[in-house]
Amino acid sequence: xxxxxxxxxxxxxxxxxxxxxxxxxxxxxxxxxxxxxxxxxxxxxxxxxxxxxxxxxxxxxxxxxxxxxxxxxxxxxxxxxxxxxxxxxxxxxxxxxxxxxxxxxxxxxxxxxxxx
Amino acid sequence: xxxxxxxxxxxxxxxxxxxxxxxxxxxxxxxxxxxxxxxxxxxxxxxxxxxxxxxxxxxxxxxxxxxxxxxxxxxxxxxxxxxxxxxxxxxxxxxxxxxxxxxxxxxxxxx
Numbered sequence: 001x002x003x004x005x006x007x008x009x010x011x012x013x014x015x016x017x018x019x020x021x022x023x024x025x026x027x028x029x030x031x032x033x034x035x036x037x038x039x040x041x042x043x044x045x046x047x048x049x050x051x052x053x054x055x056x057x058x059x060x061x062x063x064x065x066x067x068x069x070x071x072x073x074x075x076x077x078x079x080x081x082x083x084x085x086x087x088x089x090x091x092x093x094x095x096x097x098x099x100x101x102x103x104x105x106x107x108x109x110x111x112x113x114x115x116x
Numbered sequence: 117x118x119x120x121x122x123x124x125x126x127x128x129x130x131x132x133x134x135x136x137x138x139x140x141x142x143x144x145x146x147x148x149x150x151x152x153x154x155x156x157x158x159x160x161x162x163x164x165x166x167x168x169x170x171x172x173x174x175x176x177x178x179x180x181x182x183x184x185x186x187x188x189x190x191x192x193x194x195x196x197x198x199x200x201x202x203x204x205x206x207x208x209x210x211x212x213x214x215x216x217x218x219x220x221x222x223x224x225x226x227x
Contacts, residue, residue: 042205042218042220044217045203082123087154091160097160104150104162105160105162107160108159109157110158113151
């Protein structure tokens with residue numbers, strides 16, 4: 001059974017360019033999370049979707065970040081324009097149940113973003 | 117202040133030896149606590165979940181403990197193997213569903 005699939009695995013771009021990260025959650029999971037991981041701050045929640053609806057986007061750094069989940073099997077995280085401080089590993093995770101459940105988070109392999 | 121504190125930040129152990137990682141939390145009201153293992157370049161994977169009523173749980177060579185009164189958890193690795201080299205992250209969930217992540221403990225197992 002396929003796990004959470006993220007693409008691209010690696011992205012190197014120049015400051016000011018648009019970056020789009022993609023995620024396919026595990027089939028049947030109704031919750032999807034985008035996290036950012038850096039050495040300094042560890043894992044930080046950016047946004048959480050439940051049944052394709054954004055529930056908590058308080059972690060989204062600023063207006064340059066946006067996320068969508070047009071259907072149950074696909075989500076995107078977009079950064080426009082990108083800045084060097086956005087360099088990090090971005091993880092997508094999915095789970096059964098909402099935040100109030102005890103569901104295990106299943107993480108993708110991550111997208112390593114480097115903004116020059 | 118982070119509501120989940122892990123110690124040590126990193127440790128190096130010889131293959132075959134045991135080690136214990138600590139997680140102290142202030143998250144309240146408490147729902148559950150998970151230990152995740154994150155291999156280099158990979159996403160975190162859940163090792164075990166501890167709920168309020170559980171004190172000890174084992175998963176192969178990993179044994180987790182929970183003291184809900186003192187709000188402390190530990191992860192003990194027995195007879196470490198090279199494949200245990202990873203970051204171990206403690207994640208605490210509140211009853212309202214919010215997840216708090218620890219900064220992780222980086223474990224290096226040397227031959």
